Each structure stands twice: as C-alpha cells, then as structure tokens.
Amino acid sequence: MPFALILILLLLLTGSIWLLDRFMLRAKRPAGVNEPWWVEYAKSFFPVILAVFLLRSFLIEPxxxxxxxxxxxxxxxxxxxxxxxxxxxxLPIVNKKFVEINQPQRGDVMxxxxxxxxxxxYIKRVIGVPGDVLVYRNKRLWxxxxxxVLQRDGDYNYVESELRFLHTERYKENLDGHSHAVLLNPEMPQVHLANVANFPQHEQCSYTEEEVRCTVPPASYFMMGDNRDNSRDSRYWGFVPDEMIVGKAFFIWMNFGELDRVGLSIK
Structure with a gap:
C-alpha cells in the first residue's frame, strides 16, 4: 500500500475521532472523567500526521x-x-496537477x-522534453x-552490489547548457535491443544497432540514467507522462556508508 494512502487513512481516522469527541463525546462525559485512551492518542497524533502529510504531499519528500x-x-x-x-x-494518490508552476527542463534529475x-x-535525468527529436548514436547524444558536448574526464571504477568490479570511462556532458557527469562502458552496447519493451507510443521511436531515435510526445519526457550503460531507462520502457512526475531531486541529506556525501546538492 502506498505510504501516501496510509497517511490519508490515518489522517481520516484520527481526525474523525477528534471531531467525534469535540462535538459529541465530550459533552456526554461526566465532569472529572478522563478521556478514553483512544481519544487521547487520536488527538495527539492527528496534528503530527497532518503535518507529515502536507509536507510529503506538497513540499518535500525523502x-x-x-x-x-x-x-x-x-x-x-x-x-x-x-x-x-x-x-x-x-493531488495526493491520483497525482492530478491543480496548480501549474514550472515544467521539467533538460538536465533536471527527476x-x-x-x-x-x-x-x-524511479529517478533519472531529463534528456528530452515534449517535441524534442533525440538521437543516441555511438553513445553520443543529439x-x-x-x-x-561530451568531454573525457578520466576513468571511474566502482563495485556493484554483487561485489563485481566495473571499469568505466567518465565524461562531462553539456546538456543544453547544463553540465553533468556521465559514465560510459566501452565494452557494452549502447542499447540491448532484445530488452526494449513494447511501450505506449513505441511508434515514436526507431531502433537499430547504430542508433536510437525518438520524438518525445506532448506532455511526456525522455529519461536516461547518468550511468548510461547500466541504466534501464526511456530507451527501454518509453516516455514518462506528466501525470507520473513526483518532483525534482535537489539534496543529499544522508548516506550511512559515505558520510562525505552528506550535504551535497544534486546537479
């Protein structure tokens, strides 16, 4: 069950008990008699749950x-x-937008x-916005x-969860003026054609061994991971409709295994 739905149910439960006590039970309770435990708990938790619900639904979510x-x-x-x-x-749960503010931009981590x-x-980087024609050829992006612009920036080695050591090449990519790092593995193909799904609006894309070409539909976005050859992204499962957007990632507040990453902004 989605956490947002759990919060709503708890909010309705505790709020209903608080209202019931406020307008009915309190008047019938003899003077000097303490509140039932379930009323006391509901009244205590209701403002806390309400604050968490509003914070996660409309402001910031971990x-x-x-x-x-x-x-x-x-x-x-x-x-x-x-x-x-x-x-x-x-709106929570249905994710229906009711106030328009900004649109995702190329380079955003979303x-x-x-x-x-x-x-x-999921979390990936916005590569294409509505109407863009994207070509990924020889691991270069048009x-x-x-x-x-893609500039070599040394090597990058890391260990996967299965304790498998991986060697990659690190690059700086300038995406419409937004500079960020990407990894490319020269031993991997630019796309595994057998893993491409039959996603909605698949006809907007064409695939060959040499290139992937897509035209981004209206109100949709093309996403890719910065670890380009170790990311299942829009190349495989298609576009992200606007109604599926959660928000923009902007800050790392903790990593128990790498404390030096705490406090880093996400670019």
Missing part, C-alpha cells in the same frame, strides 16, 4: 537511491530530498512513477539536430 543507474551523480544508499512543488502542486509499475518510484 527518497532512497536503490541502484547504481545514476552513478556518479547519485550513489546507492544516498538519501535525498525531492522538491514536490517545483513542477506544480498535485523522480517519477515507473511507467511499467506506477507503485515503484537533440533537435545538435550534438551535445
């Missing part, structure tokens, strides 16, 4: 990085904060509901006919 698809920007075990309002205010299983949250 998120833990579960995989290495965003290395080197984000590491496994990073606890991050996600800005819930920067892309507009949305959390969203995984299109193949909306109960799971957006609307312009090649995005």
């Amino acid at each position: 998120f833990k990085i579960p995989s290495g698809s965003m290395i080197p920007t984000l590491h496994v075990g990073d606890f991050i904060l996600v800005n819930r309002y920067t892309y507009g205010l949305r 959390v969203f509901h995984y299109p193949e299983d909306p109960s799971v949250d 957006i609307n006919g312009t090649e995005q």
